Amino acid sequence: MANENERKLTLGKGKLELSKRVETDQVKQSFSHGRTKVVQVERRKKRHIAPGTEGQRPEGADAPAADAPQVERAASPGGVRLQPKSSRIDPPRRDTRGVTPPSGNLASEERQRRLAALQGAIIDQKRREEEEARRAAEEAARRKAEEEERRLREAEEAKRRAEEEAQAAAAEAARPAEPEAPAAAAEPEQAPEAPAARPAQPGRPAAATPATARPAVPGARPAGRGDDEDEDRPRRPGGGGGGGAAAPKGPAPRKVAAPSKAADGKRRGKLTIAAALDDDERGPRGRSVAAMRRAAQKERRKQQGFNQPSEKQVREVIVPETITVQELANRMAERAPNVIKTLMKMGVMATINQPIDADTAELVVAEFGHSAKRVSEADVLDGLGGADDRPDEMVSRPPVVTVMGHVDHGKTSLLDALRETDVVSSEAGGITQHIGAYQVTMHSGDKITFIDTPGHEAFTAMRSRGAKVTDIVVLVVAADDGIMPQTIEAIRHARAAEVPVVVAINKMDKPGANPDRIRQELLNHELVVEEMGGDVLSIEVSAKKRLNLEKLEEAILLQSEILDLKANPNRMAEGTVVEAKMEKGRGSVATVLIRRGTLRVGDIFVAGTEWGRVRAMIDDHGNRVEEAGPAFPVEVLGFQGTPQAGDDFSVVEDEAKARDVASYRQRKEREALAVKSARGSMEQMFAKIKAGEAKELPVVIKADVQGSVEAIVGTLEKLSTEEVKVRVLHSAVGGINESDITLAKASEALVIGFNVRANPQARELSRRDGVEIRYYSIIYDVAEDIRRALTGLLEPTFREKFIGYAQIRQVYNITKVGKVAGCMVTEGIIKRGCKVRLLRDDVVIHEGELGQLKRFKDDVREVREGFECGMSFANYDDIKEGDLIECFEMEEVAAEL
Numbered sequence: 024m025a026n027e028n029e030r031k032l033t034l035g036k037g038k039l040e041l042s043k044r045v046e047t048d049q050v051k052q053s054f055s056h057g058r059t060k061v062v063q064v065e066r067r068k069k070r071h072i073a074p075g076t077e078g079q080r081p082e083g084a085d086a087p088a089a090d091a092p093q094v095e096r097a098a099s100p101g102g103v104r105l106q107p108k109s110s111r112i113d114p115p116r117r118d119t120r121g122v123t124p125p126s127g128n129l130a131s132e133e134r135q136r137r138l139a140a141l142q143g144a145i146i147d148q149k150r151r152e153e154e155e156a157r158r159a160a161e162e163a164a165r166r167k168a169e170e171e172e173r174r175l176r177e178a179e180e181a182k183r184r185a186e187e188e189a190q191a192a193a194a195e196a197a198r199p200a201e202p203e204a205p206a207a208a209a210e211p212e213q214a215p216e217a218p219a220a221r222p223a224q225p226g227r228p229a230a231a232t233p234a235t236a237r238p239a240v241p242g243a244r245p246a247g248r249g250d251d252e253d254e255d256r257p258r259r260p261g262g263g264g265g266g267g268a269a270a271p272k273g274p275a276p277r278k279v280a281a282p283s284k285a286a287d288g289k290r291r292g293k294l295t296i297a298a299a300l301d302d303d304e305r306g307p308r309g310r311s312v313a314a315m316r317r318a319a320q321k322e323r324r325k326q327q328g329f330n331q332p333s334e335k336q337v338r339e340v341i342v343p344e345t346i347t348v349q350e351l352a353n354r355m356a357e358r359a360p361n362v363i364k365t366l367m368k369m370g371v372m373a374t375i376n377q378p379i380d381a382d383t384a385e386l387v388v389a390e391f392g393h394s395a396k397r398v399s400e401a402d403v404l405d406g407l408g409g410a411d412d413r414p415d416e417m418v419s420r421p422p423v424v425t426v427m428g429h430v431d432h433g434k435t436s437l438l439d440a441l442r443e444t445d446v447v448s449s450e451a452g453g454i455t456q457h458i459g460a461y462q463v464t465m466h467s468g469d470k471i472t473f474i475d476t477p478g479h480e481a482f483t484a485m486r487s488r489g490a491k492v493t494d495i496v497v498l499v500v501a502a503d504d505g506i507m508p509q510t511i512e513a514i515r516h517a518r519a520a521e522v523p524v525v526v527a528i529n530k531m532d533k534p535g536a537n538p539d540r541i542r543q544e545l546l547n548h549e550l551v552v553e554e555m556g557g558d559v560l561s562i563e564v565s566a567k568k569r570l571n572l573e574k575l576e577e578a579i580l581l582q583s584e585i586l587d588l589k590a591n592p593n594r595m596a597e598g599t600v601v602e603a604k605m606e607k608g609r610g611s612v613a614t615v616l617i618r619r620g621t622l623r624v625g626d627i628f629v630a631g632t633e634w635g636r637v638r639a640m641i642d643d644h645g646n647r648v649e650e651a652g653p654a655f656p657v658e659v660l661g662f663q664g665t666p667q668a669g670d671d672f673s674v675v676e677d678e679a680k681a682r683d684v685a686s687y688r689q690r691k692e693r694e695a696l697a698v699k700s701a702r703g704s705m706e707q708m709f710a711k712i713k714a715g716e717a718k719e720l721p722v723v724i725k726a727d728v729q730g731s732v733e734a735i736v737g738t739l740e741k742l743s744t745e746e747v748k749v750r751v752l753h754s755a756v757g758g759i760n761e762s763d764i765t766l767a768k769a770s771e772a773l774v775i776g777f778n779v780r781a782n783p784q785a786r787e788l789s790r791r792d793g794v795e796i797r798y799y800s801i802i803y804d805v806a807e808d809i810r811r812a813l814t815g816l817l818e819p820t821f822r823e824k825f826i827g828y829a830q831i832r833q834v835y836n837i838t839k840v841g842k843v844a845g846c847m848v849t850e851g852i853i854k855r856g857c858k859v860r861l862l863r864d865d866v867v868i869h870e871g872e873l874g875q876l877k878r879f880k881d882d883v884r885e886v887r888e889g890f891e892c893g894m895s896f897a898n899y900d901d902i903k904e905g906d907l908i909e910c911f912e913m914e915e916v917a918a919e920l
Contacts, residue, residue, distance in 0.1 A: 181312045188319045196326045340388045342395045345378045355393055365390050403683045407629070407673050412591040412619070420590045420653040421462070421470040422583035423616065425489040427513035428499035430479050433529040436566035437499060438475050441576070456802060458485045458602050458668075458730055460614055460656030461643045465576050471583075472616070472654050474601065477734075479802060480509060484733045488669045490516035492599045492616055495582050496524045497575075502536035502563070506544040514548050523586070525578050526552060526561040532568045590653035595674040596620035600630050601656065603666050604728040605757035611635075611662035615651075615672050622657070622674065623650045627681050631670030632688045634681035635662040665756050668729040718747045720812055721772035723763050724754040725779050731802075732756060735777060738806050747813045759785050759796065768792045773812070775805060821913045827851025829886075829894065829908040842900045843875075846908060847891050853910050854885045859896065862907040872897045873910070 046066040053059050340354045348366070352359040359375050365387055366373050373379055379387075381397060388395040426434045435455045442463050459475040476482065476489040486509075490496060496517040500510055517524050526545065528538045542552050542561060551557025560578045564571045596617055603613040613630065615622070622628075626637045638661035640648050651657045659672075663685075675681045722739065726732045732754045739749040752772050753763065759774060759781035765788070767774050774781075774789070774796040781789065781796055789796050799805045829846040836842050855876045861869040874897040876883055878890070886892040894908065 181315065184312065185315045185319075188316065192319050192323050192326075195323065335392060338393045340393045340395050341398055342381050342384045342388065343398050344381050346381070346384050347376055347378050348373050349375045351379070351384050351387060355388060355391055357391055362387060362391075403680075403687050407675070407684060408597065409595060412594070416591040416593065417589035418592060420588050421472050421655075422494045422579060422586070422588055423472045423474065423492060423654050424495045424497055424579055425474040425476060425493035426497045426499060427476050427486055427489065427516065429501070429504070429507035429509040429513075430477070432499050432501040432504065432507075432510075433566050434499045435475055437527065437529060437564065438473055440566045440569050440572055441473070456482070456731060456734075457728055458482075458489060458614075459643075460601050460616055462654075462656060465580075466573075469580055470654075471576070471579055472656060474616075474656075479734075482730065482734045483512065484668075484737065485730045486513060486516055488599075488601065488730075490520040490522070491669075492601070492618075493520065493522055494586060494588055495579060496520075496522050497579070498524050498526045499529050500526060500541050501530045502528050502538050502541060503530055503533045505541060506548070511548060514550065518549075523582055524550065524559055525575075525582060526550070526559060527575055528561060528563045529566060531563045531570060532565040538563050588654075590619040592619075592621050592652045594620040596622035596626065596628075596651070596672075597674070598622070598672040600666050600668055600670045600672055602668050602728050602730055603662075603756065605665055607758070609660055611665040613659050613662060613666055613672075614656060615659050616656045617651050617653055619653050620674065621650050621652050622659075626674045627676075627678055628659075628672060628674045629681045629684045630662065630666040630672045632685055632692055633662050633664040633666045633670075634678075634685040636678075637661050665729065668733065719750045720747065720809070721750045721752050721767075721770045722809070723752050723767050723772050723774045725759050725763060725774070725776050726754075726756055727778040729756055731777050734802060735775070735805055738802065739809055742806065742810055742813055744813075749809060749813065758782055761785050761788055764788045764792065764794050764796075767794045773797065775799065777802075777805065820916045822916050823911050824914045825851070825909070825911045826857060827853050827888065827910045829853055829892070829910065831902060831904055831906045831908065832891075834902055834904055835893075841895065842902055843893050843895045844902050844906075844908075845891065846894050848886050848888050850888055851910070852885055852887050853892065853894070853908075854912065855883070857910045857912045860909040860911070861896070861899075861902065862909055863903070863905075865907075869896070869899055869901070871899055874898075 047063050048066045049061050050064050051059055051061050336356075338355060340351075342351075348362055349359055352362045355362070363373065363375065366379070366383070369383070369386065369390075371379065371383060385395040385397065426438060428434050438459075438461065442461055455475060455477045456479070458477065460472065461475070462470055462472045464470050474489045474493060476486045490513075496513070498510065498513055498517070500506065514524070526541075528536075528541050530536060531538065538561075542554060545552065545559075546555070550559050552559045552561040554561065560582065562571055562575045562578055564575055597619055598615045598617040601614045601616050603611065606612050611633070615630075622637065622640065624637050624640060628635060628637065637659055640651055640660075641658040642648050642651075643656060648657060675684070724732060724735050724739075726735060736751055736754055739751065743749050752770055753766055758779045759776050761782075761784050763774060764781075764785050766772070772794075774794060776796060776798045778800055780798065786796075788794075797808065799808075827848060828850040829848045831844040831846050833845040834842055835845060853873075853876060855873065857873055859871060859873050860867050874895040875893070876886065877893040878886060883892070896902070
C-alpha cells in the first residue's frame with residue numbers, strides 16, 4: 024500500500040523538467056594533421072557514493088530525480104566511482120559483462136539485487152586484472168634472468184677469443200706485448216655477485232636485493248617498484264629490482280657500474296669528455312668483439328711498422344695548353360686549396376674552376392715536386408697518317424693522270440674517246456665546270472686513272488687540286504688555237520707540283536692545225552719537246568677522229584714506268600677528297616682518290632673537319648664496290664657533313680679518335696675565321712673612314728659541288744673594286760632552303776643558285792618576302808650578271824659639254840631687276856637654264872647659272888649663233904661691256920667597272 028502511494032505521488036507531480044539551468048563548458052578536440060575543434064558540453068556535478076552504501080538511497084527518494092545526471096559506473100582499485108556521461112564525448116567504458124545500473128522504474132528489491140551483482144562483477148574484474156599483472160611481472164622477471172645469463176655467456180666467449188688473439192699477436196711479434204684493451208673488457212671475468220642495490224632517491228624507496236626481496240603475493244604490488252611512474256618506466260639491463268621474480272639458479276653475475284652512471288643505467292652528475300669516452304668503451308655492455316679485433320689488428324700493424332709515414336710519391340703530370348686548377352690538383356693528387364695557395368704565392372689569383380696557362384701549371388707542378396709533361400691539343404693528330412711503308416710492302420699501282428689545258432681545247436672530248444663515253448654532251452654550255460675522276464682499262468690490261476679539270480679561268484682551285492694529287496700532267500693544246508692563258512696556268516701548276524708533262528696536241532683533224540707552231544711556243548715556257556732535243560713527250564692526236572690515242576696511252580705508261588709508282592695496299596686507307604656534293608636521299612657524297620692502303624665498307628674515316636663511316640662506295644661507272652685500292656677513285660657515302668674539296672681523307676681506328684680529330688679541326692677553323700673577321704672588320708672600318716662608305720652587294724651562293732662554290736666565290740671577289748664590292752654572306756653545296764631565304768631577307772641579299780633549285784617552302788617564302796633568286800648553269804652568266812649589278816651600284820659621272828659663246832655689247836640697269844647684258848651669240852647656241860662662266864681678259868671671274876634669256880621682250884628657250892639676246896646671271900651683277908660669256912651643260916655618263 025505504501026508503494027502504491029509512493030507511486031501515485033511520483034506520477035502525480037506533472038511534467039518533469041530541470042529544476043536548474045544547465046551549465047556548459049567548451050572542450051577542445053585535437054585530430055590528426057594538427058586539426059582542432061571546439062565543442063560545447065554540459066557540466067554536471069559528480070555524485071559520490073561512500074563505500075558500502077551503493078544500494079542505499081536518501082530518505083524520501085524512492086527513485087532518482089528526473090533532473091539528476093545519468094552516470095555510468097567504472098571499476099577502480101579503490102572501489103566504485105561514478106563518472107558523468109557527456110552528451111557529446113563518451114569516456115572509455117569497462118566491460119561490466121552485461122550488467123547495467125538499475126533504472127528508476129524498477130522496484131526497490133530489484134535495484135538492490137542489481138547493484139549487488141554490479142559490485143560483484145567489479146570486484147571480479149579487479150581480481151582478474153591483478154592476476155594478469157602478477158603473471159606479466161613474473162614473465163618479465165624470467166625474461167630478464169635469461170637475458171642476463173645470455174649476456175654473461177657472450178662476455179665469457181668474447182674474453183676467451185680476445186685472449187687467443189692476444190696470444191697469437193704476441194707470438195707473431197716475438198716479444199711480449201700488452202693489447203690495448205680497456206678495463207671494461209675484463210668485466211665479465213669478475214666474480215659474479217648479486218646485483219647491487221639501487222641507491223635510494225628522494226621520494227623513492229630503495230630497491231631491495233634479491234636476498235631480501237619478498238615473494239610476489241596475489242593482489243599485492245610487485246616488490247622493488249616505486250610509484251606508478253617508476254612502474255611504467257622500462258628497466259635497463261643490469262639496473263633496478265627484479266620485479267618480484269625469483270632469482271635464477273646459481274651465483275648471479277656482479278656488474279660494476281660505470282663511474283658516470285648510476286646503477287639503474289641513468290647518467291648522474293656532469294657530463295665530461297672523459298666520462299663520455301669511458302661510457303662508450305667501459306659501459307655496462309663493454310666493448311664488442313669487433314672492437315677488440317680491430318684493436319688487436321691495430322697493435323699488430325703498429326708492431327710491423329705499417330703506420331710509419333711513407334715517402335712522397337713523385338708523379339708525371341700531363342700539362343695541356345690550358346688546364347683548370349681543380350684538374351691540375353687531381354692530376355697531382357694534391358688538395359685544391361694547396362694549389363691555390365701556391366698560385367697566390369706566385370702572384371696568380373685563381374679560383375678552383377679558373378683555367379691557367381701551361382707555363383704557370385708547369386711551375387706549380389715543379390713546386391710540388393712532380394715532373395711535368397707538356398702536351399698540345401694537336402697531339403690528337405699524332406699517328407693519323409700512320410708509319411712509313413717498308414720497301415718490301417710496296418706493290419705497283421696505276422698512274423694518276425690529270426688532263427689540263429685551256430677552255431674548249433678538247434680535254435673532255437679526249438677523255439671520252441679514251442673511255443668510249445660521251446660526257447661532253449651533258450655539260451652545260453659545252454664547257455666542263457666540274458672535276459671528274461675516272462679509271463680506264465687499256466687494251467693491254469693496264470689501268471690509268473684520269474682526272475678531268477675545267478679550263479675556265481674561274482676554276483683555278485680545281486686545276487691546282489688536280490695537279491697536287493697527280494703523277495703525270497697531260498697538257499692538251501688545240502693545234503688551231505695555240506698557247507692560251509689557262510694553258511700557261513696549267514704549266515705553272517705542273518711545275519709547282521714537280522710532275523712530268525706530256526703534251527697532247529689536239530684537233531689535228533682541222534684544216535688550220537699547226538703543231539710546229541705549238542712546239543715553238545712551248546719553248547717560251549721552258550717546255551722542250553723531244554722533237555727539239557728535249558725530254559717532254561708530245562703526241563699529235565684528234566679526239567674527234569680518234570687519231571693516235573694508242574700513242575698517247577703508250578706515252579703515259581712509259582712515263583709511269585720511269586717514275587716506278589708503288590704503294591702499300593695492306594694498311595688503312597689514305598687519300599684526297601677530289602670533289603664533294605650534297606645529294607637528295609644520299610646525303611653528303613665525296614669523290615675520294617685513294618693514295619695508299621685499301622678502303623673498305625664500314626671503315627671509320629676523317630676528312631678535314633668532317634668524319635663518318637663508309638656506308639657504300641660507287642665507282643665511276645655507277646657500280647657498287649666493296650673495297651678500293653691505291654690510285655682508285657670512288658664516291659664515298661656516309662659523311663656526317665659535306666667536306667671541303669682538297670681535304671685529306673684518313674681511316675682511323677675507332678669513332679672516338681675520329682670525333683676528337685674532327686672537333687679539334689673545327690675548333691681551329693672557327694678560331695681562324697674569328698681572327699680573320701675581326702681583322703677584316705677593322706681594316707674595312709678604317710678604309711671606309713678614309714675613302715668614304717663603300718657600297719656592297721650581299722649575295723648567298725648555293726651550288727651543286729664544292730668546286731663550283733669555290734669558283735663562283737673567287738670570280739665574284741675579283742669583280743670588287745674600291746667603290747663597290749661583293750660580300751658573300753653564305754656559300755655551301757646543296758639546294759636552296761628556307762634558312763638561305765631568311766638570311767637573304769635579313770641582309771637584303773641576292774640568292775644565287777648554280778645548278779641547284781629552291782625547295783617549295785623556300786620558293787613560297789621568297790615570294791612572300793620579296794627575295795630575288797637567280798638560277799644559273801654557266802659560270803659566264805653569273806659573272807656577267809653580278810658585273811651589271813655592281814655597275815648599277817656605282818655613282819654616275821658627269822661630263823661638261825660646251826654649247827656656245829656670247830659677247831656683252833651693252834649693259835642695262837633695270838629697276839627691280841638689276842643689270843642685264845645685251846649680248847650677241849658669237850658661237851654655238853645659248854640655252855635657258857644652262858651653266859655659264861664670265862670671262863674678262865680670258866680669266867674666269869664667275870661661274871654660275873643663267874638667270875634669264877630673252878629676245879626683245881619675250882623669254883625664249885634658246886638663241887642661236889648670229890642673233891642678239893638679253894641675258895642676266897643668277898645672284899651676280901658685276902658685268903661690263905666686252906666681257907665674254909661661255910655657256911655649257913653637264914652630261915651624265917654611266918659608270919663602268
